Amino acid sequence: MTVAAIVPAAGRGERLGLGRPKALAVVGGLTLVARAVDGLVEGGVQTVVVVAPPGDEDAMRAALGSRRAVVVPGADDRVGSVAAGLEALPVDADVVLVHDAARCLCPPEVVRAVVDAVRAGHRAVVPVTAVADTLRRTDRAGVVTGLVDRTGLAAVQTPQGFDRATLRAAHARAGEQRAAGGPVVATDDAGLAEDLGVGVVTVPGDPRAFKVTTPLDLAMAEALVGTVATGSPS
Numbered sequence: 001m002t003v004a005a006i007v008p009a010a011g012r013g014e015r016l017g018l019g020r021p022k023a024l025a026v027v028g029g030l031t032l033v034a035r036a037v038d039g040l041v042e043g044g045v046q047t048v049v050v051v052a053p054p055g056d057e058d059a060m061r062a063a064l065g066s067r068r069a070v071v072v073p074g075a076d077d078r079v080g081s082v083a084a085g086l087e088a089l090p091v092d093a094d095v096v097l098v099h100d101a102a103r104c105l106c107p108p109e110v111v112r113a114v115v116d117a118v119r120a121g122h123r124a125v126v127p128v129t130a131v132a133d134t135l136r137r138t139d140r141a142g143v144v145t146g147l148v149d150r151t152g153l154a155a156v157q158t159p160q161g162f163d164r165a166t167l168r169a170a171h172a173r174a175g176e177q178r179a180a181g182g183p184v185v186a187t188d189d190a191g192l193a194e195d196l197g198v199g200v201v202t203v204p205g206d207p208r209a210f211k212v213t214t215p216l217d218l219a220m221a222e223a224l225v226g227t228v229a230t231g232s233p234s
């Protein structure tokens with residue numbers, strides 16, 4: 001089985017506010033995209049497709065240095081960017097991971113767990129962590145309207161793993177819905193697979209696979225660099 005990964009890295013990073021694509025932000029001397037690719041390769045991924053903001057393909061290649069990855073232009077939203085990456089997959093890839101460049105410190109153990117679960121026959125696999133906070137529903141004015149039962153809730157991370165046919169079918173359906181003017185509601189690839197009726201299974205995620213979204217997240221990533229390889233702290 002050949003394991004490939006699509007790394008959506010075409011976001012603009014508005015909430016990070018650096019004025020350049022978030023995947024090109026630097027943590028501990030390495031860009032987020034380079035770190036994300038290194039983690040995937042260490043976790044057993046053989047082929048990587050990186051999806052760059054249109055016009056920033058060369059900057060993405062420069063950030064990747066000598067890492068072996070195909071770089072393709074992305075789209076206006078994440079679903080479109082992953083769909084662009086799908087088109088560039090090598091024909092022999094049968095296990096496909098989709099991994100946010102923004103989750104740059106995901107430990108290789110998580111990657112391996114996702115790959116193993118797909119190899120074991122699961123069509124769609126997501127890493128998850130427990131929800132630590134109490135959750136309440138609020139109205140538009142911010143007034144609490146109810147308590148959300150936390151039992152059975154999980155926060156979903158990436159990499160998410162699929163057999164190739166499932167991921168293709170999920171994105172084909174999303175593309176058809178979009179072409180028909182319908183909304184694509186799912187916020188991740190597993191959600192698109194679920195819309196097809198595919199069962200999604202979970203494996204343990206890791207707090208270090210958090211998504212760098214804000215300047216505080218970038219500072220946290222900087223503080224954590226070096227702890228991923230040694231396995232501390234969680």
Ligand SMILES: Nc1ccn([C@@H]2O[C@H](COP(=O)(O)OP(=O)(O)OP(=O)(O)O)[C@@H](O)[C@H]2O)c(=O)n1
Nearest residue numbers: 008009010011012013014015076077081101102
């Ligand atoms: N059009 C898009 C939007 C997002 N992504 C990627 O999807 C991942 C998760 O997106 P997010 O963290 O929301 O990144 P941004 O869209 O860059 O963030 P923001 O909303 O702050 O601009 C990131 O690796 C991002 O690069 C992408 O490939 N193409």
Ligand SMILES: C[C@](O)(CO)[C@H](O)COP(=O)(O)O
Nearest residue numbers: 078100156157158187188211
């Ligand atoms: C794919 C994802 O990271 C899983 O948690 C998340 O859904 C991405 O959301 P975003 O709003 O596109 O950042």
